[in-house]
Amino acid sequence: MTILKTLNSPQISKVESFNVPLLQLDYLVYNQALTGNYLAKLFEELGIICRLLEKPDDLSMGI
Numbered sequence: 909m910t911i912l913k914t915l916n917s918p919q920i921s922k923v924e925s926f927n928v929p930l931l932q933l934d935y936l937v938y939n940q941a942l943t944g945n946y947l948a949k950l951f952e953e954l955g956i957i958c959r960l961l962e963k964p965d966d967l968s969m970g971i
Contacts, residue, residue, distance in 0.1 A: 936963050962967050 909938070918929040930951075938944040951957040 924952060927954060931956060931959055933963065936960055 918925070920926040920929070939946045948957070951960055
């Protein structure tokens with residue numbers, strides 16, 4: 909998870925507080941390699957994968 913330096917770091921010491929910043933994201937981007945697969949499984953185990961999949965995944969960055 910990347911946090912802008914201008915923002916306060918989120919509290920992620922408990923599952924409930926870990927989910928809050930994830931569910932507030934405008935976009936969620938992760939790779940489809942080993943770390944991305946781990947995150948997908950983690951989100952599934954946290955019970956938030958369905959809500960995260962609703963987020964846009966098309967990032968037009970002009971590259």
